[in-house]
Amino acid sequence: xxxxxxxxxILEDLGLTTAEANIYFILLRKSGASVNEVAKEAGLTRQRIxxxxxxxxxxxxxxxxxxxxxxxxxxxPETATSVLIRDVERKLYNLIRIREEFVNIVRSMGVERTxxxxxxxxxxxxxxxxxxxxxxxxxxxxxxxxxxxRNEAIRLIYEYKPxxxxxxxxxxxxxxxxxxxxxxxxxxxxxxxxxxxxxxxxSARIYVRDCExxxxxxxxxxxxxxxxxxxxxxxxxxxISRAIHDMLLxxxxxxxE
Numbered sequence: 001x002x003x004x005x006x007x008x009x010i011l012e013d014l015g016l017t018t019a020e021a022n023i024y025f026i027l028l029r030k031s032g033a034s035v036n037e038v039a040k041e042a043g044l045t046r047q048r049i050x051x052x053x054x055x056x057x058x059x060x061x062x063x064x065x066x067x068x069x070x071x072x073x074x075x076x077p078e079t080a081t082s083v084l085i086r087d088v089e090r091k092l093y094n095l096i097r098i099r100e101e102f103v104n105i106v107r108s109m110g111v112e113r114t115x116x117x118x119x120x121x122x123x124x125x126x127x128x129x130x131x132x133x134x135x136x137x138x139x140x141x142x143x144x145x146x147x148x149x150r151n152e153a154i155r156l157i158y159e160y161k162p163x164x165x166x167x168x169x170x171x172x173x174x175x176x177x178x179x180x181x182x183x184x185x186x187x188x189x190x191x192x193x194x195x196x197x198x199x200x201x202x203s204a205r206i207y208v209r210d211c212e213x214x215x216x217x218x219x220x221x222x223x224x225x226x227x228x229x230x231x232x233x234x235x236x237x238x239x240i241s242r243a244i245h246d247m248l249l250x251x252x253x254x255x256x257e
Contacts, residue, residue: 014084016059019044023052027062027074034069059083119237126230130159133207133215133232137163140172140209145248146195147206148178149219157187168194177202177248200251205232206244214241 004025011021019042026041027033033041039049053072056062061080065071074080123129137144137160144167148156153176156164168174174195180188181199191197205217217232235241 011084014081015087016056016084019048019052020056020059023049024056024061024074024080027072028077032065032071032073034071036069038072059087120233120235122231122233124231129217129230129232132234134160134163136207136209136213136215137167139213140167141170142210143173143175144210145175145206145208145245146177147200147202147204147248148176149202149205150179150182152205152217153178153183153191154187157190164194175249177251206248208241208245208248211242211245212236212238214244 007025008018008021011024012018016024023038023042026038030037035046035049035053038053039046042049044052053062053064057064057072060083061075063073063075065073075083123132146152146156156176164174176191176195176197177200178191178197179199179201180191180197183191188197203219205215205219207215214235214237215232216235217230235244
């Protein structure tokens with residue numbers, strides 16, 4: 001039963017409804033089944049089964065024979081999951097295209113940034129903050145200095161890896177101060193390949209981009225009372241960013257000595 005529930009959940013994650021996943025599972029265990037046979041096992045009406053089978057057929061993971069009475073067959077799980085993944089990829093591509101269209105429309109209206117003419121502003125919410133950090137990383141032209149907690153260092157790999165690799169390919173220098181000894185071996189090896197790393201314990205998360213802009217975020221530990229949230233301050237001030245940058249590099253120099 002556990003394996004069946006897990007399989008149904010996987011199919012749901014790939015885009016099927018619970019009913020569709022259950023019907024596919026029924027057909028997968030049979031070498032062909034009629035509507036009556038499927039309806040009897042599923043405990044649903046014939047019309048409901050017809051609708052589900054038609055949907056699965058349109059998705060390309062069930063086919064019907066031409067013989068009478070007609071029987072329905074499930075394609076192999078390898079092929080079915082590949083078909084469903086391609087459908088997810090198409091939906092993702094469409095979302096990316098819509099996003100680009102939205103950004104272009106906003107830019108054509110002359111809107112360059114959401115918080116103009118401010119020295120600093122606050123961002124709240126985990127997903128919102130992750131989006132801000134991704135854009136912050138992408139905007140880096142020369143040098144990105146990061147002071148990271150253990151969790152933030154791991155997040156560089158599992159959340160920000162595409163953005164990190166993109167700026168590395170552009171020749172951006174990354175300097176990372178974090179608690180290297182607390183990182184898993186594979187994470188440490190990856191970070192040491194793409195950044196100048198030094199072992200350093202910090203109680204905050206700091207990103208400095210080109211000495212022009214800084215993101216300051218509290219450690220995860222200080223957010224326990226608000227565990228569903230995250231927050232950060234964006235500093236759009238060169239003098240402050242330069243001071244934080246120099247402070248981090250002096251710390252780095254002291255570590256290396």
